[in-house]
Amino acid sequence: MAVVREFTLPDLGEGLTEATIVQWMVEIGEVVSVDQPVVEVETAKAMVEVPCPYGGVVTARFGEEGTDLPVGAPLITVAVGASTSAEAPADLSPDAAAEAVPAPSEEAVPAESGEGSGNVLVGYGTSAAAARRRRVRPGGGGGAAGNGGAADGPGTRPETAAPEEPGASRTVAVISPLVRRMAREHGLDLATLHGTGRHGLILRTDVERAVRERQATAAAATGPATGVVTATGRSRAEGERIPLRGMRGAAAEKFTRSRREIPDATCWVDADATELLAARRAMNAPGAPKVSLLALLARICTAALARFPELNATIDTETQEIVRLPEVHLGFAAQTDRGLVVPVVRDAHTRTVEGLSAEIARLTDSARSGGLSLADLTRGTFTLNNYGVFGVDGSTPIINHPEAAMLGVGRITPKPWVHNGELAVRQVVQLSFTFDHRVCDGGTSGGFLRYVADCVEQPAVLLRGL
Known part of the structure; x- marks a missing residue:
């Protein structure tokens, strides 16, 4: 009989009271081991990989990437004692791996909608712990880039995982957390970018080029910059807003x-x-x-x-x-x-x-x-x-x-x-x-x-x- 354990954001020391979710390193339905890093967070001091003290099957995640969580807030729930035979071997193809992972319950699977519903496979590869595992979202409906279905690790290669048929799944190869952060801050869908790195790897320069192209297109469409009127009636110039966090x-x-x-x-x-x-x-x-x-x-x-x-x-x-x-x-x-x-x-x-x-x-x-x-x-x-x-x-x-x-x-x-x-x-x-x-x-x-x-x-x- 499996027992569901809740893992909360631990005290990260130095008086820190909150952290921002940068990247999830596990998917719902994935088998995790004791002390395996499950999420990468950014504190006021540094980037930290947070290991989970429980081993079992992930049944839920709390918070999207970019969400601020206080210390003590739930991160994931793990079914301890559940069968671990669901773990997908690293040498399986994405389709075979998807069949090997049992579908989680409806309650455990967040609703998918909007951008990224095209079953995009995302290769993280940002840590040794993540690189050892393949993560494939079961059930046919994927999440948005960086947060939905995922196939990960050394077994995933962009040139073999991307079918030629229109509308089919393809791999978004992203190694650097910085690249993912830049794309998220500028509202870019990584699935729409074509990487210039080896095997189609998306580099920082690819994101910067896409941002410049979008800004140039917006400037050409709107003409000279104008001001907007605030609720107090004062005018202020539009511009990029960067959170101080x-x-x-x-x-x-x-x-x-x-x-x-x-x-x-x-x-x-x-x-x-x-x-x-x-x-x-x-x-x-x-x-x-x-x-x-x-x-x-x-x-x-x-x-x-x-x-x-x-x-x-x-x-x-x-x-x-x-x-x-x-x-x-x-x-x-x-x-x-x-x-x-x-x-x-x-x-x-x-x-x-x-x-x-x-x-x-x-x-x-x-x-x-x-x-x-x-x-x-x-x-x-x-x-x-x-x-x-x-x-x-x-x-x-x-x-x-x-x-x-x-x-x-x-x-x-x-x-x-x-x-x-x-x-x-x-x-x-x-x-x-x-x-x-x-x-x-x-x-x-x-x-x-x-x-x-x-x-x-x-x-x-x-x-x-x-």
């Missing part, structure tokens, strides 16, 4: 809180980085582990914080106390397709330049692939912001609340510079330092920045503290 919303809230609570100030200095670049070239000799410029700057930061520990701190607003922190957990700003994130290098003060370089590279790769964990994004104590990668010289960044300071690094560019009493062309960088004025005064902040600039101009200065 998930990681974007969390960043907006943090920026606003930082500006509201922290009395920040900024000082800056130009520095000759010629010798620093020469030192990096010497470190990157053939056969040696590569050292990034950001890693060198990170090592300079940790040395400077050892001299000025009052800057590795936070403010306890409830007790009105400055809390100086013993460990340096160094955050660095990283731009990704999903926005700005700040991965954190744990115990940066204990790492060598090579160790910092390897860890920064690992976190950067994880950030761009959407694989950062909550631990990778939280509890930083100081942030290094290399905005020079955007080709700009200077900035007055917003402090990463609740930290007390941030070092900004502009681009390194050749400029005329007085060197050894003579005018020369040197590689010059602008360094900016934004700090919480409650934590320190101008003497401390100026001393910190001057020490950083001295290390940039003469890397041998670092040897004093080693």
Whole structure:
């Protein structure tokens, strides 16, 4: 006798109270095992795959992709103890797999209507857990792209799963969650797109091209942009509306809180980085582990914080106390397709330049692939912001609340510079330092920045503290 168990959205830690459904990884009627990821959600911190603690047959799902759910809300129900012989072997064809999966009860199958009722097979392939399984919606009526019937995993190949007959099922090959999100945000049906990737894979450029074409068509049909009148009688321009939620919303809230609570100030200095670049070239000799410029700057930061520990701190607003922190957990700003994130290098003060370089590279790769964990994004104590990668010289960044300071690094560019009493062309960088004025005064902040600039101009200065 099967027992139906309800699995709710668990507490994802770090005080998070809700999450957005990004992608369902199981279908109704599918057999799942204990601890198998069943849904991918986006929190204010990161993308997370949520595993189910029950094994059995999925009887219901709650919430469409894009839905916000609070912690404790139902996600799925699983019939525990139901026969697992329904699982479709990976080597079956879509038709044979559909016959192998028993049809769920009418109550468990949501009504299908509107777009996507043409039985579109969707290949997700966005995680190792998803890639191990094939998911086929039984019963002949499929769901909308990304939410209806699905055949998934290595056994599904677009070139073999797409019949030639008009109106027949075809595979929509989508690997990246970003592609699915972009299509959903712009109201695009992935089933109407033709992928330019291998085996017809739909790429980000395919979605962007479809969006541009649709916008161009709409602009040609409507003519110049016009305004609309709101309920209050005021006119406003039409435009794309992007919800401030998930990681974007969390960043907006943090920026606003930082500006509201922290009395920040900024000082800056130009520095000759010629010798620093020469030192990096010497470190990157053939056969040696590569050292990034950001890693060198990170090592300079940790040395400077050892001299000025009052800057590795936070403010306890409830007790009105400055809390100086013993460990340096160094955050660095990283731009990704999903926005700005700040991965954190744990115990940066204990790492060598090579160790910092390897860890920064690992976190950067994880950030761009959407694989950062909550631990990778939280509890930083100081942030290094290399905005020079955007080709700009200077900035007055917003402090990463609740930290007390941030070092900004502009681009390194050749400029005329007085060197050894003579005018020369040197590689010059602008360094900016934004700090919480409650934590320190101008003497401390100026001393910190001057020490950083001295290390940039003469890397041998670092040897004093080693």
